[in-house]
Amino acid sequence: MTRLRFLARGAAVAAIWVGAEAAVWACPVCFQIEDSPISSGVRAAVLVLIGITSGVLVAFGRFAWRMARAEASSPKTQASSPV
Amino acid sequence: MIPYTTEPRADTRVTNVTLGIWLFLASEVMLFGALFSSYALLRVAAPSWPVGREVLSLPLGAANTVVLLLMTAAAWRARRAVAQGAVKWLAASSVLALVFLGIKGFEYWEEIGRGLVPRASTFLAMYFTLTGLHAVHVVGGLAANLWAAAGARKLSDAMTHGRVRALGLYWAFVDVVWLVIFVLFYLT
Numbered sequence: 001m002t003r004l005r006f007l008a009r010g011a012a013v014a015a016i017w018v019g020a021e022a023a024v025w026a027c028p029v030c031f032q033i034e035d036s037p038i039s040s041g042v043r044a045a046v047l048v049l050i051g052i053t054s055g056v057l058v059a060f061g062r063f064a065w066r067m068a069r070a071e072a073s074s075p076k077t078q079a080s081s082p083v
Numbered sequence: 084m085i086p087y088t089t090e091p092r093a094d095t096r097v098t099n100v101t102l103g104i105w106l107f108l109a110s111e112v113m114l115f116g117a118l119f120s121s122y123a124l125l126r127v128a129a130p131s132w133p134v135g136r137e138v139l140s141l142p143l144g145a146a147n148t149v150v151l152l153l154m155t156a157a158a159w160r161a162r163r164a165v166a167q168g169a170v171k172w173l174a175a176s177s178v179l180a181l182v183f184l185g186i187k188g189f190e191y192w193e194e195i196g197r198g199l200v201p202r203a204s205t206f207l208a209m210y211f212t213l214t215g216l217h218a219v220h221v222v223g224g225l226a227a228n229l230w231a232a233a234g235a236r237k238l239s240d241a242m243t244h245g246r247v248r249a250l251g252l253y254w255a256f257v258d259v260v261w262l263v264i265f266v267l268f269y270l271t
Contacts (some may be wrong), residue, residue: 041128045120052116056109063095063105070096 089241104249108256111220115260118213120174121265125205133206138199140172143190144269147183151187154179158228158254161247165240169247173232176254187218210268217264220257227253 027039091098097105126132136201152174191211194200201208231246 037130039125041124044127045124048123049116049120052112052119056116060110060246066093066096068194071094075103 087242089239089245090093091093094257097244100245101252102250104252108252115216118216119263119267122209122213129205133204135206135271137150138206139210139269140190140193143186144265147186147190148261148265149256150179150183150186154183155251155258157177158182158247159251162244167235169243170232172234173235173247173250177225177228177232180221180228183221183244184218184225186207186226187214206268213264213268217257217260220260224250224253224257 086097091130095102099101101176157172157176157179161169161176164172178234199207227250231243231250
């Protein structure tokens with residue numbers, strides 16, 4: 001029963017996806033006018049945020065990598081402080 | 084309760100204070116990052132955007148840049164000093180933070196007198212939001228400076244050094260944010 005309901009929901013979503021007008025899926029910011037100033041602005045904002053977020057994630061990744069390297073190079077018997 | 088330690092941990096190889104300030108700065112980067120992203124959106128999408136140096140006072144902005152750089156230099160100098168020497172450098176850094184806030188306050192007063200208020204344009208709304216938030220960070224750093232200087236009389240040198248080290252990193256971050264603001268609003 002649960003499996004049947006899951007399949008029915010999936011079929012309904014697929015039917016909406018296929019049958020809906022293209023305008024329904026238009027980006028709510030640019031409404032398919034891709035060279036509008038708002039679209040350019042959103043693109044610039046997204047790029048800035050991706051750049052900054054990537055920088056922070058790379059820093060976290062580097063820190064994790066440094067910890068892993070420190071752990072690999074330290075003697076196995078050495079217990080680290082609980083705090 | 085987590086005991087206060089001043090020794091670097093074996094796994095992270097940094098002290099808890101250093102790790103804590105870096106995590107705090109990461110969250111601050113995201114806060115200012117969201118605002119700079121908004122700036123990019125509004126500036127690129129705007130039909131016209133004023134030239135900052137024609138609207139704002141470039142000499143006051145440049146003076147504040149110098150003051151902020153000197154303030155951070157004093158905070159970094161405090162990292163290398165011990166006990167009372169660190170307190171003196173923290174005091175110098177605090178005085179320069181007050182000078183920065185004084186100049187910024189005068190600049191705001193002068194701009195508001197000319198009708199340059201946030202509702203006047205998107206440029207000014209972003210300017211007041213970003214510089215205001217930055218000024219709040221300077222006030223926070225000033226309070227932290229005073230807290231570290233007051234604590235230096237009661238705490239061990241190692242604990243004071245940890246605090247001063249964290250403050251140096253914080254002020255460097257505040258500097259970088261200001262430099263970006265200065266370029267975006269005063270120079271372009």
